[in-house]
Amino acid sequence: MGKNVKSTKKSNEKYMKIVDAAAKVFRxxxxxxxxxxxxxxxxxxxxGSLYYYIDKKEDLxxxxxxxxxxxxTENLNKIISTSDSPTLKLxxxxxxxxxxxxxxxxxxxxxxxxEWFKSEFGGEIASLGDEIDRMFRKIIIEGIEKKEFRPxxxxxxxxFAIFGVFNYMQRxxxxxxxxxxxxxxxxxxxxxxxxxxNKVLL
Amino acid sequence: MGKNVKSTKKSNEKYMKIVDAAAKVFRxxxxxxxxxxxxxxxxxxxxGSLYYYIDKKEDLxxxxxxxxxxxxTENLNKIISTSDSPTLKLxxxxxxxxxxxxxxxxxxxxxxxxEWFKSEFGGEIASLGDEIDRMFRKIIIEGIEKKEFRPxxxxxxxxFAIFGVFNYMQRxxxxxxxxxxxxxxxxxxxxxxxxxxNKVLL
Amino acid sequence: MGKNVKSTKKSNEKYMKIVDAAAKVFRxxxxxxxxxxxxxxxxxxxxGSLYYYIDKKEDLxxxxxxxxxxxxTENLNKIISTSDSPTLKLxxxxxxxxxxxxxxxxxxxxxxxxEWFKSEFGGEIASLGDEIDRMFRKIIIEGIEKKEFRPxxxxxxxxFAIFGVFNYMQRxxxxxxxxxxxxxxxxxxxxxxxxxxNKVLL
Amino acid sequence: MGKNVKSTKKSNEKYMKIVDAAAKVFRxxxxxxxxxxxxxxxxxxxxGSLYYYIDKKEDLxxxxxxxxxxxxTENLNKIISTSDSPTLKLxxxxxxxxxxxxxxxxxxxxxxxxEWFKSEFGGEIASLGDEIDRMFRKIIIEGIEKKEFRPxxxxxxxxFAIFGVFNYMQRxxxxxxxxxxxxxxxxxxxxxxxxxxNKVLL
DNA sequence: GATGAATGAGCATTCATTCAT
DNA sequence: CATGAATGAATGCTCATTCAT
Numbered sequence: 001m002g003k004n005v006k007s008t009k010k011s012n013e014k015y016m017k018i019v020d021a022a023a024k025v026f027r028x029x030x031x032x033x034x035x036x037x038x039x040x041x042x043x044x045x046x047x048g049s050l051y052y053y054i055d056k057k058e059d060l061x062x063x064x065x066x067x068x069x070x071x072x073t074e075n076l077n078k079i080i081s082t083s084d085s086p087t088l089k090l091x092x093x094x095x096x097x098x099x100x101x102x103x104x105x106x107x108x109x110x111x112x113x114x115e116w117f118k119s120e121f122g123g124e125i126a127s128l129g130d131e132i133d134r135m136f137r138k139i140i141i142e143g144i145e146k147k148e149f150r151p152x153x154x155x156x157x158x159x160f161a162i163f164g165v166f167n168y169m170q171r172x173x174x175x176x177x178x179x180x181x182x183x184x185x186x187x188x189x190x191x192x193x194x195x196x197x198n199k200v201l202l
Numbered sequence: 203m204g205k206n207v208k209s210t211k212k213s214n215e216k217y218m219k220i221v222d223a224a225a226k227v228f229r230x231x232x233x234x235x236x237x238x239x240x241x242x243x244x245x246x247x248x249x250g251s252l253y254y255y256i257d258k259k260e261d262l263x264x265x266x267x268x269x270x271x272x273x274x275t276e277n278l279n280k281i282i283s284t285s286d287s288p289t290l291k292l293x294x295x296x297x298x299x300x301x302x303x304x305x306x307x308x309x310x311x312x313x314x315x316x317e318w319f320k321s322e323f324g325g326e327i328a329s330l331g332d333e334i335d336r337m338f339r340k341i342i343i344e345g346i347e348k349k350e351f352r353p354x355x356x357x358x359x360x361x362f363a364i365f366g367v368f369n370y371m372q373r374x375x376x377x378x379x380x381x382x383x384x385x386x387x388x389x390x391x392x393x394x395x396x397x398x399x400n401k402v403l404l
Numbered sequence: 405m406g407k408n409v410k411s412t413k414k415s416n417e418k419y420m421k422i423v424d425a426a427a428k429v430f431r432x433x434x435x436x437x438x439x440x441x442x443x444x445x446x447x448x449x450x451x452g453s454l455y456y457y458i459d460k461k462e463d464l465x466x467x468x469x470x471x472x473x474x475x476x477t478e479n480l481n482k483i484i485s486t487s488d489s490p491t492l493k494l495x496x497x498x499x500x501x502x503x504x505x506x507x508x509x510x511x512x513x514x515x516x517x518x519e520w521f522k523s524e525f526g527g528e529i530a531s532l533g534d535e536i537d538r539m540f541r542k543i544i545i546e547g548i549e550k551k552e553f554r555p556x557x558x559x560x561x562x563x564f565a566i567f568g569v570f571n572y573m574q575r576x577x578x579x580x581x582x583x584x585x586x587x588x589x590x591x592x593x594x595x596x597x598x599x600x601x602n603k604v605l606l
Numbered sequence: 607m608g609k610n611v612k613s614t615k616k617s618n619e620k621y622m623k624i625v626d627a628a629a630k631v632f633r634x635x636x637x638x639x640x641x642x643x644x645x646x647x648x649x650x651x652x653x654g655s656l657y658y659y660i661d662k663k664e665d666l667x668x669x670x671x672x673x674x675x676x677x678x679t680e681n682l683n684k685i686i687s688t689s690d691s692p693t694l695k696l697x698x699x700x701x702x703x704x705x706x707x708x709x710x711x712x713x714x715x716x717x718x719x720x721e722w723f724k725s726e727f728g729g730e731i732a733s734l735g736d737e738i739d740r741m742f743r744k745i746i747i748e749g750i751e752k753k754e755f756r757p758x759x760x761x762x763x764x765x766f767a768i769f770g771v772f773n774y775m776q777r778x779x780x781x782x783x784x785x786x787x788x789x790x791x792x793x794x795x796x797x798x799x800x801x802x803x804n805k806v807l808l
Numbered sequence: 809g810a811t812g813a814a815t816g817a818g819c820a821t822t823c824a825t826t827c828a829t
Numbered sequence: 830c831a832t833g834a835a836t837g838a839a840t841g842c843t844c845a846t847t848c849a850t
Binding site for chain 2: 196
């Protein structure tokens with residue numbers, strides 16, 4: 001479980017530091033462009049030393065992305081299993097998404113940037129993403145069934161559209177471009193919700 | 203014009219083939235991961251031979267992206283300079299966007315994927331993208347002024363949102379996942395337009 | 405100091421070995437013609453491994469040439485700052501020059517051969533050479549002023565002539581062509597000193 | 607005869623142009639650094655086209671250097687076969703040397719710069735140089751025998767010294783550094799002649 | 809636990825050379 | 830005669846990975 005990562009070391013405090021460094025460096029340079037030396041420097045050790053904690057570079061990618069995705073998934077799970085209206089669920093899910101970005105900025109932006117490599121990076125990372133996908137879709141479908149959301153929209157496509165709105169942030173978001181996560185959240189939610197809402201309810 | 207590309211050769215049919223091959227390979231592997239050998243193989247020549255046509259790898263990137271982006275920009279220019287209503291302009295702009303994707307799938311998906319490198323790939327490619335950005339934003343602003351679009355939305359953020367909806371396609375679109383560009387276009391347009399529309403007009 | 409050479413490693417014994425190997429190979433093949441593989445082979449490692457010690461090939465050139473040149477410059481400095489007569493100073497300077505060749509044969513012959521590249525190898529190496537030039541010229545000028553050297557000779561040209569006599573050794577000197585550095589030194593000094601001497605003193 | 611150079615083409619006017627271009631480019635960049643493309647550009651043709659005239663790059667080197675060296679050798683021959691005094695012969699030989707530089711600047715500076723490669727570039731070029739060497743040495747020896755030159759100087763070494771004085775020009779000479787060949791000739795001759803002269807005659 | 813050192817495979821780029829047209 | 834196109838071998842450099850100490 002957890003790939004080939006030397007599991008005893010995984011809990012280690014030092015390993016956490018390494019993963020944090022990896023997240024930062026991956027975010028700044030991209031996974032492929034980031035070198036193990038970059039990461040090692042960030043932690044203050046030598047690249048060779050990293051191999052006490054990992055088996056291969058890819059391990060770090062997985063570790064970076066694992067926890068944030070699991071947390072988001074858990075939260076989403078809680079959200080969809082309530083008796084809230086689909087509209088409220090969607091709103092909560094979107095807020096959860098932005099909150100995720102706020103807390104795990106580097107980690108999740110790294111995740112978004114590597115969806116690219118899905119085929120290349122075996123199942124594990126990909127399936128964490130698919131899970132999130134599936135849950136969003138579930139909300140959409142429920143909303144359509146309950147006539148809260150427009151019936152003329154394809155749930156799969158609309159899920160992609162919503163992910164697009166939010167995940168594209170990885171491209172343009174910067175702490176110094178003038179928008180807080182709060183503001184973005186409010187605006188994007190209004191946009192998405194009105195876009196998906198069944199006209200009769202507007 | 204056109205960077206350092208050996209200019210006499212540019213018009214050449216063979217050079218076109220190489221650029222097409224590059225588009226394909228860049229799309230499949232990403233710019234950095236694609237090797238000149240990959241591209242050469244695709245064309246059926248040796249990697250060294252490519253240098254008869256190019257000066258450096260980056261030339262290919264620019265060539266791949268240049269024409270599609272220029273065409274899209276031209277079209278957008280025509281669209282925004284009509285006397286159409288902002289709503290119609292936006293719709294046309296979005297259709298133009300998808301049409302671009304349909305005709306220059308690999309090329310534009312490559313473009314989207316390298317926005318990443320903005321800083322790295324100096325002005326030229328980046329500025330072509332910025333131009334498109336600016337024109338979309340212009341439509342949005344005009345729509346708000348004319349009360350067709352919601353006044354509570356920030357034009358800059360909403361432009362990002364719309365780009366997100368469409369450009370994120372580069373992540374999930376595949377000719378065999380069951381959706382035609384037509385279908386996607388119709389659905390995304392409905393979603394975006396309703397999302398941005400001033401409620402009183404709905 | 406010392407360009408980009410990874411500084412912690414510089415003191416290292418192995419790095420010395422590499423520089424020595426580089427000196428030998430540069431001397432034999434010339435800087436451009438010498439490959440990093442040649443140098444690596446000489447040390448008994450792989451070319452990639454060299455990059456643990458250097459950042460680029462040029463580092464090696466600088467390292468090869470740095471110490472000998474600095475030593476020669478220091479010595480020259482001491483020589484010109486004594487109260488010796490210009491004639492004695494010149495003699496000492498010439499002996500110092502040959503001694504340099506004797507101790508740092510490959511290194512200084514490499515230096516001579518790359519003066520070629522002055523423009524290419526920015527200031528650092530070039531300026532070490534210019535320093536030596538300047539100090540010789542100073543002796544010549546002093547000698548002319550004190551009427552020990554011929555007043556009809558241009559100090560700049562005569563410095564070139566003297567450098568020619570000695571530095572041209574890089575072209576023909578070989579340990580097995582029958583002359584010791586001692587012999588060469590004696591002969592060249594006699595030739596140069598008589599050539600430059602004010603006739604009235606002869 | 608004349609290496610592998612396609613001999614019919616050698617007399618050709620166009621071939622002359624190519625050789626001149628090669629001389630210029632070799633002088634500016636050095637033999638190894640000069641590319642056939644550089645040379646072709648200089649003539650206004652394509653690098654592939656050069657191969658109608660040559661078999662390999664080295665042919666050009668030989669052609670560049672051949673005529674000037676032959677002329678110098680001939681002149682030297684005439685000089686040494688007169689009944690002039692050794693002193694006068696030496697003076698004439700030195701003037702001939704500078705005249706050569708003046709007329710065939712690029713060509714002879716190229717020659718000097720490749721003495722390096724003696725071993726690499728088979729016998730032909732090297733032997734032309736050796737011939738010149740031998741003739742100078744002959745003058746020196748004659749001068750010593752006739753007591754015009756110092757008897758304590760080794761003829762071989764002193765020949766090297768003299769070559770050094772003059773050939774080192776290739777390193778520092780530039781048409782815009784303020785000295786004419788005339789001036790240099792006068793100065794260097796005075797220096798060399800006084801340096802070599804038997805004291806009793808001074 | 810960590811370091812220092814080395815490996816080896818890979819990649820962009822250069823360039824002399826070839827050759828059909 | 831000359832061109833355009835292609836070749837292929839070589840070279841500097843990068844970097845994930847290994848491993849003895």
